Amino acid sequence: MADHHISLSEDVRARIAELGNVDILVGIPSFNSARTIGHVVRAVEAGLSKYFPGSRSLLVNSDGGSTDGTTDVVRQAGVDFGSVLIAPQDGRFHKLVTPYHGIPGKGSAFRAVFEIARGLGVKACAVVDSDLRSITPEWMELLIKPVLEEGYDYVSPYYLRHKYDGTITNSIVYPLTRALYGKRIRQPIGGDFGFSGRLASFYLGKDVWETDVARFGIDIWMTTTAVANGFKVCQAFLGAKIHDAKDPGADLSAMLHQVVSAVVDLMEEYPDVWRKVAGSEPVPTFGFAYSVGLEPIHVNLDRMLEKFRLGVADLAVLYRSFLPPALLAFLTSLAEEPRDRFVFPDKEWAWTIFRFALACRRKVMSREHIIKSLTPLYLGKVASFVIETWDSAAEDVENRLEELCRTFEEEKPYLVERWDRQPRRSGSSRRSP
Amino acid sequence: MKSFIAKVLTEPLRSLVEKAAEYLPTVLAGLVVFLLGLLLAWLVKLLVVRIIKLLKIEGAFLRSGVTEALQRMAVKDTPAKLIGRMFYWLVVVIFFILSLSVMRIPVIDELLGRFLLYLPNIFVALVIMAIGIFLGNFLGRAVLIASVNAGLRLSGLLSKGVRTVILLFAAVMALEQLGIARSTVVVTFTILFGGVVLALALAFGLGGKELAASWLEKRLKKEGGGEDGDREDELHHL
Numbered sequence: 089m090a091d092h093h094i095s096l097s098e099d100v101r102a103r104i105a106e107l108g109n110v111d112i113l114v115g116i117p118s119f120n121s122a123r124t125i126g127h128v129v130r131a132v133e134a135g136l137s138k139y140f141p142g143s144r145s146l147l148v149n150s151d152g153g154s155t156d157g158t159t160d161v162v163r164q165a166g167v168d169f170g171s172v173l174i175a176p177q178d179g180r181f182h183k184l185v186t187p188y189h190g191i192p193g194k195g196s197a198f199r200a201v202f203e204i205a206r207g208l209g210v211k212a213c214a215v216v217d218s219d220l221r222s223i224t225p226e227w228m229e230l231l232i233k234p235v236l237e238e239g240y241d242y243v244s245p246y247y248l249r250h251k252y253d254g255t256i257t258n259s260i261v262y263p264l265t266r267a268l269y270g271k272r273i274r275q276p277i278g279g280d281f282g283f284s285g286r287l288a289s290f291y292l293g294k295d296v297w298e299t300d301v302a303r304f305g306i307d308i309w310m311t312t313t314a315v316a317n318g319f320k321v322c323q324a325f326l327g328a329k330i331h332d333a334k335d336p337g338a339d340l341s342a343m344l345h346q347v348v349s350a351v352v353d354l355m356e357e358y359p360d361v362w363r364k365v366a367g368s369e370p371v372p373t374f375g376f377a378y379s380v381g382l383e384p385i386h387v388n389l390d391r392m393l394e395k396f397r398l399g400v401a402d403l404a405v406l407y408r409s410f411l412p413p414a415l416l417a418f419l420t421s422l423a424e425e426p427r428d429r430f431v432f433p434d435k436e437w438a439w440t441i442f443r444f445a446l447a448c449r450r451k452v453m454s455r456e457h458i459i460k461s462l463t464p465l466y467l468g469k470v471a472s473f474v475i476e477t478w479d480s481a482a483e484d485v486e487n488r489l490e491e492l493c494r495t496f497e498e499e500k501p502y503l504v505e506r507w508d509r510q511p512r513r514s515g516s517s518r519r520s521p
Numbered sequence: 522m523k524s525f526i527a528k529v530l531t532e533p534l535r536s537l538v539e540k541a542a543e544y545l546p547t548v549l550a551g552l553v554v555f556l557l558g559l560l561l562a563w564l565v566k567l568l569v570v571r572i573i574k575l576l577k578i579e580g581a582f583l584r585s586g587v588t589e590a591l592q593r594m595a596v597k598d599t600p601a602k603l604i605g606r607m608f609y610w611l612v613v614v615i616f617f618i619l620s621l622s623v624m625r626i627p628v629i630d631e632l633l634g635r636f637l638l639y640l641p642n643i644f645v646a647l648v649i650m651a652i653g654i655f656l657g658n659f660l661g662r663a664v665l666i667a668s669v670n671a672g673l674r675l676s677g678l679l680s681k682g683v684r685t686v687i688l689l690f691a692a693v694m695a696l697e698q699l700g701i702a703r704s705t706v707v708v709t710f711t712i713l714f715g716g717v718v719l720a721l722a723l724a725f726g727l728g729g730k731e732l733a734a735s736w737l738e739k740r741l742k743k744e745g746g747g748e749d750g751d752r753e754d755e756l757h758h759l
Contacts, residue, residue, distance in 0.1 A: 252756040341670045343759055387756055395672050402669045402676045451580055457662055463670045
């Protein structure tokens with residue numbers, strides 16, 4: 089395995105040497121998060137003091153060149169221990185603020201955290217986003233204890249979310265990664281994770297730090313790498329995740345491209361792992377799960393359906409090169425259905441996703457074009473799901489998602505059979521079922 | 522009488538045969554060169570197709586939309602075969618001219634010189650067209666996907682427009698490179714392009730007046746807390 093070092097600054101190296109060994113490291117990647125990062129730093133310090141009073145711990149802020157004083161906020165943030173009824177750690181808690189090097193992105197920020205973790209020989213690590221509003225000291229316990237006390241290598245977050253939050257996760261990433269790797273990790277692209285020092289070193293050894301993983305896709309990469317390489321995984325119920333939306337107007341198709349592209353990259357890296365997997369198994373979940381009532385939210389179904397219909401009509405010229413005629417005919421007939429009869433069945437959705445993954449694998453055109461052309465179909469599936477579950481409670485929606493996941497698992501042979509077939513010219517692919 | 526026949530028939534015939542005998546080796550040499558050229562052209566074609574397959578360039582043609590563009594133009598050959606065929610004919614033409622040159626025909630010598638000087642222009646023009654087709658398809662597709670995702674109804678037209686403009690640009694540049702009616706092509710293109718832009722501007726201005734007004738109206742109403750038919754979704758995709 090290739091071992092890749094990055095150049096940590098002299099100051100950081102000196103600090104590592106000065107600190108010697110540290111038990112727990114918590115990384116916070118940041119970029120212009122001055123408004124929110126103070127709360128995150130305080131929650132981390134309070135959590136480490138409360139739940140790991142005897143351990144030496146380090147908070148690392150890996151910053152991407154913030155210009156709004158983020159790093160100053162990190163240095164100055166401190167917990168009023170008296171008010172939270174927690175005893176301070178008495179010199180056992182340290183902070184390190186460092187800019188990261190390499191391609192700008194969360195992945196490069198994590199890389200610096202992994203590097204420092206390896207240098208300090210830490211036992212357990214956690215990474216949390218800098219824009220979190222809902223983080224509490226308990227998150228530290230939930231993300232780190234499974235590693236320190238239960239021997240897990242990777243702790244995935246399990247947030248309490250609205251039934252229509254995370255629709256890309258619910259309709260694509262969760263069903264697909266669960267069917268591929270056989271582990272029921274509910275939110276594989278959560279953003280806040282716990283992991284062992286051993287796994288941090290393993291991540292560092294992977295030759296991905298000059299790829300898209302460094303820019304985006306680090307979340308699904310960490311989860312899949314841990315699962316595919318046989319590390320012991322679990323998930324922790326963290327409650328609600330409320331955070332500042334960095335870019336509320338972010339383009340949906342760009343988001344879809346980043347996430348799906350990362351999943352396909354991993355499919356190409358681990359075909360020997362996922363081909364053998366059939367079905368799935370639950371992973372242990374820590375934390376005290378609860379649910380709250382659902383607040384009504386606004387969903388513009390008409391616009392979603394309009395975009396689906398427009399996509400099926402205008403992008404058919406592209407779809408023909410990688411979707412089989414039967415599936416294309418189904419989509420065309422679905423586009424003619426009125427809203428009250430609009431149902432995108434799970435089986436056809438699973439086939440659609442598998443076909444898009446195969447098209448990326450066979451490089452029938454630019455990957456960005458393939459995945460971005462999935463946007464209207466994805467909106468169609470989301471619209472169908474919303475229509476079907478509009479009056480359902482959160483638990484019923486979760487059961488409905490369970491059905492979708494089972495369909496992905498049942499239809500997985502469809503993908504496995506076709507994965508290694510030679511790329512065909514568009515004319516010949518039309519004949520395949 | 523005998524001397525007359527010898528003067529009128531035998532002498533010219535002998536002279537003709539002598540000249541033919543003198544020229545025959547040159548003709549044969551020319552023929553051999555041409556046949557060798559045919560053989561070499563066939564080998565070059567095979568080699569080019571094999572190299573394209575070995576380097577897996579076909580996938581790049583597929584991804585870049587060149588294969589699709591050829592299919593749309595009813596070309597049955599794959600791009601690899603087409604390139605092989607182009608090389609075949611290039612070698613054949615070169616050897617045909619060479620064979621004529623071996624036969625030492627002065628006019629052909631001059632033509633050959635001119636042709637060889639002109640060859641780089643043909644090559645550059647072909648490269649320009651290839652880049653034009655690639656860019657036209659790629660950007661046309663990008664525009665199609667982006668406009669569909671933005672919910673624009675005229676996505677197909679927009680995409681075709683972008684592709685056509687790029688292909689037109691490439692064609693004008695290629696023709697200019699070949700030196701074919703240079704000034705006419707540039708002037709025609711400038712007039713056409715200017716006309717199209719003006720027509721589009723007028724069409725947007727006149728046709729889109731009401732659309733812009735209604736859009737602004739909706740926007741202002743929304744900002745003022747009015748009707749919510751066009752409200753943004755509150756669901757989070759990630």
